[in-house]
Amino acid sequence: MHKRLRFHSGIVYIDEGAVTNKNKEKRLQVSDSVQSIMRRYDFPTHIATLEQVFDLERSSVDENPTTDVGDRVAMAMPSLSADMGDLTLDSVQTKRLKYMLANTKSVTAKEDLVQILRHRLLMDIARRYGYDKIMLGDCSTKLSISILADLAKGRGASIPLDTNFADRRYGDVFFLRPMREFTSKEIGIYNHFHNIDSVVIASLTTKCPVNASINRLTETFVTGLQVDFPSTVNTVFRTGEKLCVTDSSDNSPVQYCILCRDTDNLPGFIIEEARRRIRRSQMKKEFEGFLLEED
Amino acid sequence: MPVCCAACSGKAVLKRPKTGDALCRECFFHVFETEIHHTILDANLFTAGETVAIGASGGKDSTVLAYVLKLLNDKYDYGLKLILLSVDEGITGYRDDSLTTVKRNQKQYDLPLKIVSYEELYGWTMDAIVKEIGLKNNCTFCGVFRRQALDRGAVLVEADKIVTGHNADDIAETVLMNVLRGDIARLRRCTSITTGNEGYLPRCKPLKYTYEKEIVMYAYFKKLDYFSTECIYSPxxxxxxxxxxxxxxxxxxxxxxxxxxxxxxxxxxxxxVKMPTQMTCLQCGYISSNKVCKACVLLEGLNKGLPKLGIGKGLKARQKLVAAGMTLTNTESQSTSTESTAVLNTDKQSLEF
Structure with missing residues (x-):
């Protein structure tokens, strides 16, 4: 018997077809199959496309409005879809997203950017519809991969936020990971016995070689090691559990990067260099087209 | 069209593995040495007048470390007295050859050399240990003993510090290993540049931020001669x-x-999170995370003909040893050094599993 849920839930699906350059027909086709699954559950559903992230006001994510709406939880299903007919799929925003990705050189950076945008959009949807918690389906296999990938990308400081049960970085809305104790295999078996369908959607690195990105390589590394050493995922996951966010020495509130919400306290010279580059790219924009040689 | 050096617009001969910059030979030497110099300055590794023992194995890392330290010591006037310190594990066909390289380096760099051997310290060579234990856990012995041996050698030459040739690749690899093994205590300290400075000889790693590829490149262009063979006992x-x-x-x-x-x-x-507490070994009196340090347990096992004593279920072995009433005396065990498992150990051969 299922216990009665003591909170109101909804399902959010974000279509990321623009990331993998899918045409309108293909995106609608994927969304139909996702929609058919979503309809089986008795929850209100929300459908969005990743490009809608550009519609949201900057302030809605960066500031922390203290609203006291009811206890509502949005369950994010990052690989599911629904009623997309009334969403425009070839808008200016679609072009903007594609332009942004095309100018992001490495596949690793593209994947990380998509993840950042996805979380921003989820946050925006949650605020717009009055949800104050967002549940993600991350399992221990996925989280142990992200622990190692975070390490490899120099994001060690944000491992606890990226993998612990509750991520309170955004203040008013929490990200929760209720599935984090299960391995992907356990979830697969559970779904099999309960006849729970899922949809497989192509990602940026689908059909790519193993070394296409850091995330992809780490995934292959962890799942490969797990075959020979079955405690790998569990050990890495438990190691991640022992980490916490660095206390700032002077008790000032933790500072987050405005783009990726990283907590890393970067040395002054890096921040200075980042500022310098932003300044230079603004300068370059002012005389766009008059530069004969890329520097 | 020849590629130009990013720093001096001369003819570039290499692409820097760390940054991808095209550089000429001289500029590469300059950035390589200057980076190490800044690592030393930023971490306050040395004080003028100190005697520094360089852990020299004859391999690429320690050869380049000895060369660069001598060069920087002269160039920036650190005021250090440098000594090469080698450990002879007693591995025929590996260490005897690499020690020949160290001896050659000693002449080339004009630095004093001290060699300490497992045989004189413990009465066992690695060859003899492998005969007892086989090829499975031999690296445990070697790693535990090497740490002690370096410390004791450094005390003999009256050094204030030990420097080792651990490079950026070694440290990054150790971070990954400690996450994969769930060793949170080592994970915390494995990235620090100096370790073991609580009353014991501090050890530091001036090549902490230096890429392995660049070390090989530096040795290649400087025509430094080093020994490059894997240890004959399985890695x-x-x-x-x-x-x-x-x-x-x-x-x-x-x-x-x-x-x-x-x-x-x-x-x-x-x-x-529970961390292992540091205590002193009941037997040899040095820093340990258990009542009896790993080196003493291993040595006791060897001497009693029970070589597997310290392998695997370490806790049980130690309890057995304590329960047996600690029959060994300090003179018998000859152990006068720090416990190896308590302090960082990034050496490739010394991380036991």
Whole structure:
């Protein structure tokens, strides 16, 4: 018997077809199959496309409005879809997203950017519809991969936020990971016995070689090691559990990067260099087209 | 069209593995040496007048370390007295050859050399130990003993500090290994540049931020001569996975190695996580995370004909040893050094599994 849920839930699906350059027909086709699954559950559903992230006001994510709406939880299903007919799929925003990705050189950076945008959009949807918690389906296999990938990308400081049960970085809305104790295999078996369908959607690195990105390589590394050493995922996951966010020495509130919400306290010279580059790219924009040689 | 050096617009001969910059030979030497100089300055590694023992194995890392330290010591006037310190594990066909390289380096660099051997310290060579234990856990012995041996050699030459040739790749690999093994205590300290300075000889790693590829490049262009053969006793298989993963990461994004070190440096551990407490070994009186230190347990096992005593279920072995009433005396065990498992151990051969 299922216990009665003591909170109101909804399902959010974000279509990321623009990331993998899918045409309108293909995106609608994927969304139909996702929609058919979503309809089986008795929850209100929300459908969005990743490009809608550009519609949201900057302030809605960066500031922390203290609203006291009811206890509502949005369950994010990052690989599911629904009623997309009334969403425009070839808008200016679609072009903007594609332009942004095309100018992001490495596949690793593209994947990380998509993840950042996805979380921003989820946050925006949650605020717009009055949800104050967002549940993600991350399992221990996925989280142990992200622990190692975070390490490899120099994001060690944000491992606890990226993998612990509750991520309170955004203040008013929490990200929760209720599935984090299960391995992907356990979830697969559970779904099999309960006849729970899922949809497989192509990602940026689908059909790519193993070394296409850091995330992809780490995934292959962890799942490969797990075959020979079955405690790998569990050990890495438990190691991640022992980490916490660095206390700032002077008790000032933790500072987050405005783009990726990283907590890393970067040395002054890096921040200075980042500022310098932003300044230079603004300068370059002012005389766009008059530069004969890329520097 | 020839590629120009990014720094001096001369003819570039190499692409820097760390940054991808095209550089000429002289500019590469300059950035390589200056980076190490800044690492030393930023971490306040040395004080003028100190005697520094360089752990020299004859391999590429320690050869380059000895060369660069001598060069920087003269150039920037650190005022250090440098001594080469080698450990002879007693491995025929490996260490005897590499020690020949160290002896040659000694003449070339004009530095004093001290060699301490397992045989004189413990009465056992690695060859003899392998005969007892086989090829499975031999690296445990070697790693535990080497740490002690270096310390004791450094005391003999009256050194204030030991420097080792651990490079950025070694440290990044150790960070990965400690995550994969769930060793939170080592994870915390494995990225620090200086370790073991609580009343014991501090050890530091001036090549902490130096890429292995650049070390080889530097040795190649400087025509330094070093010994490059893997130890004849099998290397650690699990470490091989971490190493292969690191190399793949480096191929995708060359900054990965330095990124992993940065990650390791910025990790914080929850306050309620239980950490091993440091105590002193009942037998030899040195720092240990157990009542009897690992070196004493291993040595006791060897001498009693029970070589597996310290392998695997370490706790049980130690309890057995304590229960047996500690029959060994200090003179018998000859142990007068720090406990190896209590302090950082990034050496490729010394990380036991």
């Amino acid at each position: 650690n298989a699990y470490r091989g996975y971490a190493r292969a993963f690191l190399k793949d990461l480096e191929a995708i994004r060359s900054s990965s190695i330095i990124d992993i070190i940065h990650s390791g440096e910025s990790l914080s551990i929850k306050k309620d």
